[in-house]
Amino acid sequence: MDSRLKETWESCVKCGICRSVCPVFKEEKSEPYVARGHITLLSELVSGNVDFSEYEAKDYLYKCLLCTTCVEACPNNSETDTIVEIARHEVIKHHGLPLYKKIMAILLKDRALMDFAFRNATLFSSFLFKRNDDSSRASLKTKFETPIMEKGRLIPKLTKKTFLQKYKDYSDNYGYLSLFPGCLINYTYTEIGDAFVNILKKLDISFRVPQKQLCCGAPVYFAGNFEDAAILARKNIDLFSRVNSRYIIVMEPTCASMIKNDYPKLFMYLEDKEYEKKARDLAKKVLDPVKFLYDNTDILDRLKHLDMKTTYHDPCHLKRAQNIKDEPRAFIKKASNFTEMKEADRCCGNGGTFSIDYRETSLKIASRKVEHIENSKADYLVTGCSACIMQLSEILHRHEDDHIKTIHTLELIDMALDGGNNEG
């Protein structure tokens, strides 16, 4: 294995500092669910001292949010997220991929199939879910118990027209920006994408929405399926390397972090030097939308002050993976009455499939945020990631805090650019 990757776990000195910050450990209180434990397992696996199938290792390997809170706190920057991903991959390499993960990979690799699946889900949604408009964010409530979701769980409503389809006309023309919405904005939270498009139009910034883009691959990569992740990565790299835009705006922080940080690591692992280089070149053009607006436009000065009480939640993949924390706050402070909540950067506990596999733990982790959100007295919880919005609006609903609306930073910016009472 590439020595640069080996360093990510050989640097661990087993001090235990990660125990004091890991959100999963806080709930589980046992060593298999913390960075130090994950790291030990992988190094034992690689050195051949233990061998395990996915089945026995499941909890030990999958009960990690990949939130990188431990990486931030670790004095040696041991990269637990990378380590866990590699460990998951090592297991798959030896024992193969379970069926449902194979199906997921097939879907993600094919836009038409993916669209088909979602169209059908939309059709059936009235049967499976009931509308839930009184929650913190419009959503659907599951009517039945299913293997992956309990009854009463809130999920975002599916859009009739995906983001890509909506902006089909913008596919081939030249654009200063190329937009990469990511699956959640494409299929469910299209309105967040719309907000950004509105802003761009108001600012007269040209953009395009390349239609051939695929899922960034994070869901398969996080599951340790590096081969399929690499197929998706190569296709996206090829597509976006050809695009002649100045920036590629990746709206979901998880996708942005995947493309910027994980593509190069993935090809490093696969020892594909050509694509490692391409990935690094592409990474230079990838930008979060809020960060783009902050760095490259004068929109901050143009925002009006709205009479809204707000607070902000730092998404892991925005703050820790991309070091973006001050920019959104600058906008929110300008546009509203902002109160910083305690532990704003505590992980919301979503963690992608983690919230399905470990529902109870995921909700416990999210619940720890509720008190801080309530104490901020905000009416609007602002954040910059769809997965966080999904998780936080649900947990607020469960705590009967539906009056606190969960919105995206882009939506707030869009609102403040539209109207407001101009006092700020």
Next chain:
Amino acid sequence: MLKKRAYEKLKRIFKDRCFLDKLGRVQYSYDATQKMYLPDIVVLPTTTEEVSKIMKIAHRYEIPVVPKGWGSGFTGGALNIDGGIALSLEKMDKIVEFDEDNLMVWVEAGVVNYDLQEFLKPYDLMFPPDPSSWKFSTIGGNIAENAGGPRAVKYGVTKDWIKALEIVLPNGTVLNVGSKNIKDVAGYDIVDLMIGSEGTLAVITKALLRLYPLPEHKRTMEIVFDDMEFAAKMVSNIIKNKIIPTSIEFVDKDAILAVEDALKVGLCKDADAILMIEIDGSLCEVEEGVKKIEDICKNSQGVMSYRVAKDEKEADEIWLARRSISPTLKRIADGKLNEDIVVPITKLAQMIKKTQEIAKKYDLPIVSFGHAGDGNIHTNIMYHTNDKDETKRAYKAMDEVFDVCLSLGGSITGEHGVGITKQDYLEKQVGSDAINLYRAIKKAFDPKNILNPGKMRL
């Protein structure tokens, strides 16, 4: 065979709070020494009764039991060197009774030191022992190792703040020792005997801790030296002038470079050594202390510069840098013989000078930092583990450091304990009569020698 039956029994009782699978056991096979010994079984009790149950089974089947806190120990005390049961107490993490009127608190052994401090803060109280590992070590572990922290200069170590304990003896008997009384001389002082016993005499399940008001004011100073010997001299100079700071921490050149590389907090990279000092108390006490130290700085040799942290954030950065040194040393070399020798404060300068000579003689980096205010210096001999010659030289250098330390009237360990890593040096310091007495005491508590055997020459 018999053992197997005992393990099956434990698995039946503790279910998912018990690991028999290799993967689960691997994760309880190490501590901060980075050595690994696989336990046969891991059990995570939540109550004293459960601990007692485990001990009874272990006692009956004569199985070694190793109590564990958060595994941040530096001497291997929490390692199952002979297999057996890893009895890990992280799930016993409740604050049992907060007695604000008597300024005391009963806690379970698995409460993390820092979590307790956070609990106490709104009441303007603190538990004075503050090991650098306070965010990731337990009160049980602190007691078992008699941990000390930067504040020890003024407030003493763990031993000075424990009033009573609930312990489980190796045969499963639950015993309460000590009391809330400020004065109590009835019988042998078992509480004190338990402190620093490294999990060899009994399992601590609860502790009654004495608390102290949080100081009203605090000030942090940083003094930069161009020669580390002068830094060491400054320490005894401060104490001699009857100033008792909360902490005086010493950081040498290599440690400065390693931690600055990791954290980038703006420590002076040209320095040969830095002293970090905290003074607490009333505003006037604090101001007077700072002024006196500033005066000493003006009249001392070797001082390149000094500053008083202008706000809490600056002070926090200085202390974060100090607390982070130990794990960052891996940047220098992968092998580290991590000693925590202690000498009388007046001998500190001599000790540091000798250490530098030893480093030169064996041609190895020796990084020194630590709680200079109480004479406790962490001496880290760095070497590359894949280099046989370097490894040999490192161990020789360590022998010499210990010899010098003992010849100056010091001790081979100030706070990390003996465990397995220092047991070969223990007799040299305390003598064989003392070791025999230890063994007799151990036998009185644990005739079958099942509790943490093979540690501390026991």
